[in-house]
Amino acid sequence: MTDNQDPVLLCKDLCISYYTRAGEIPAVVDFSLTVKPGETIGIVGESGCGKSTVAMAIMQYMGANGGIKSGSITFKGRDLTTLNEDELRSIRGSEISMIYQEPFASLNPSLKISTQLMEVPLAHENISKEEARKRSVQMLTDVNLPDPERVMESYPHQLSGGQQQRAVIAMGLLSNPSLLLLDEPTTALDVTVEAGIVKLIADISKKFGTSQIYISHNLGLILETCDRVFVMYSGEVVEEGTINSLFTWPKHPYTHGLFSCIPLPTTDKNAAPLKPIQGQLPLPFERPSGCYFGPRCDHFEQGLCDKDHFRMENVEGSAPDHRVRCLRYKDIDHTKEASGDTAKESLEIGKRVLNVDGMKKYYEVKDASLMALIAGKSVRHVKANEELNFTAHESETVAIVGESGCGKSTFAKVLMGLETGTEGEIRHKGKDISDIEVRDRSTKQIRSLQMVFQNPFDTLNPSHTIGGQISRVIRQFGIETDKKKVFDRVMTLLDTIKLPRDFYFRKPRQLSGGQKQRIGIARAFAGNPNLVICDEPVSALDVSVAAAVTELLMDIQREHKTTLLFISHDMSVVRYLSDRIVVMYLGHLLERGTTEQIFAPPYHPYTEALLSAVPIADPEITKRRIVLEGNLPSAINPPKGCPFCTRCHRKIGDICDNEPPQDQVVSDRHVIKCHIPIEELSKIKPVIIVPDESERIHAK
């Protein structure tokens, strides 16, 4: 990479607006960007901040109601805003490619991969079919897809999510573009798969010399892939700089706020609670005058920050391309706000609330094929949960970690009584509930065991008011029956979840995702339950909102001494809030122990891989990279021996393939299910290496 080369892309003072019936909505304001050859630029921000709009504007694919109001986009010396459709078409897909969030939506399900790949060179270059095929196979090899010839002849549904995304990336690279736009390319994928894709993306510019613009909401991923980063807030860039300068010395209060919202593997809920950013993202037509971040900023100064809208300026004393849009950045001393001063007391762990003992859940699948009839195996089993053993105590947070398809949601269903267990026991306060369906449970039982759901847009009934839905829960649980008292109780709950009281009359569509999730929490806690299952309650929320919701959950737990079962795939969130962790894979429980035990050797090899896959937004933390090969095996036909043997990087031999491993007890309540002896596992070096406090230069 040389600095004197002409930039691939140059956006100058770009303003983009959407025109709707409600009037003009300025989506992006005053956006400037230079992409040099071979450089990877990261754009980070919460949803609605305009990062995808920028990508669409670069592609000149704005839809009927979007338009560039002012500014220019120069790609290799040509102003894209002045080109006509024909000229644009020759650039799109050949010189600029784009990769979208969901791989299964980017591939045509009714065409073979080969057809879809070969189409790219055939459409843009005058070459023969054989040549196009040769290049496609070569490209599939380059994106590390095993057996490219087979992939070429597959339909998209025959590939896994990770393979699909690799095929999509191959499609994007086939025409050898100068610029690749990636819009959250790994959001829809599992963490261990994501790790592989991120590694591939990081290698692209080295291998092909392609410039990239990487759009993400995850600062950790940006750190792992990019050279420079742009932080966007409410349609404008608030801070830009190289990875090093921006991650080490974030200057803008918003950037700083984002970092405080992310749980780092060095923090936990008691010593250093997350600090959510107050307030909400303003709607584009409700932006304040002056600094858009003003109303949410701790350092807001009246008469200065709310005057005129101001431009980016260079940060004094930092790298020359570190720029910030803040008038007061020099006065703010981020080191002063030590996070330790708000430390909260840790809870005392009480008596045992939940005891899962040998729980199994099999689903029957009827096979009506002729072969199955002849073989006499017309019923097969999907082994969703296999021999789960763990306990949870009062005031304790137990995290169930695993990738999609590992059976964690099935366990939640059995626990809630939506399904019944096949074998084994789940004792809740001494009573076995694994085979009692919810309709046969007593009100007291139902009330003490509640759930917070994953999808905030689905958790509330869109037809009823918030007040109606919460009061229904209160009446259903028989807590209050008198109208007036029910109403008072709803008001108290709204106060608890820190929402205004007039939300009683609102419909769910008038609420943001975070607010809906708060109502979902209020509903679960309405009957003072002693055990609440949270099924990835913050995974669909923006970081700053997620931090606030997480803190709310923690506060309520502190108050009510509730046991939380926290289902998640995100190891950094889990590290932050849980006391104990259960690691699941393919229905099996591979490791369980306290958070400290799980995060330090000895590890189960799968735990090790999970830890390595966590993106960490701190440049001073180093970690070993472990990329798992292959895909999750099917639960109908699991491996005979260890469930993890097909992808394990520490496989010791045939014993892994043929014999199911036994539980090995490391210490009290820390159990690893693996054939490798504990002594061997203990010798493994830690995956995440955190430098000592004294060696750290981080502003925090």
Next chain:
Amino acid sequence: MTTESTTQMPSVGYGAAILRFIKSFGLLRESWVGMIGAVLVLFWVIVAVFAPLIAQFDPNASIQPFAKPGAVAASGSTFWLGTDHMGRDILSRIVWGSRTVLIYAPLATLSAYTVGILMGLMAGYRGGLVDDILSRISDIILSFPVLVLYIIVIATIGASGFNIVIAITFASSPGIMRIVRGLVLDLRNRDYVAAAQTRGESDWRIMLVEILPNARGPLIVDACLRLGYVIITIGVLGFLGLGLPPPDPDWGGMVNETRQMAMVFPHMTLFPCIAISSLILGFNLLADGLREISLRD
């Protein structure tokens, strides 16, 4: 309660709900297609309500046969649309006939919807054997030509207003069941349904309170279209002599009685036909408008 709580308890009442429902019709102003439909339907509703004031003659009285439109009767009043072969005033018969249509068509639609929705909810939510049985029954009914079904039902139980409602319910509820079942299959997997299940709600409450209100969008549009079909059906039944027994005015029956004279006295068949078409057109345009609005939000 302390003074800080400014939020008052809501006045729960059906009055407010009805008011909101009427207000939502104000949205129709944004779709001119829907507006035309609403005006047409409203016109016929007004005609039916004020029938005694608008009609100048007894609809069943024989006054003067074969009068041309505009002819003046002995009493001094005008036969604006002429009279039929039995000497009955066509305008009066159309005006009074609108009552028949506007009473029985909504009644039949409502009845078909009640049955269809209940079947659809059960089939979609319960699934399994219940779904199999209900779906097969509806398959059997749907495999008959509709007209044959009507003839079989009416021939069995006799021709009367009430029996028309039964016949239409019998023939169209399987179709409604299909729509509802499809919507329920999607809605029952939502988290809010799971939330209701995990707090121990009864199946019927989940079906009627949690699921059904969220299926209302497509159902309202379909109900409007179906109301149009039902009007056609009532017309067809009247035309086949399976409608209201004579001499009560019935638009379909009026066409049937005078169709052989249509070449000579076109006014006898033309005006009832226009009445039927305009009302159906009104409902169809209204459905279009509602669909347009529901897609927008």
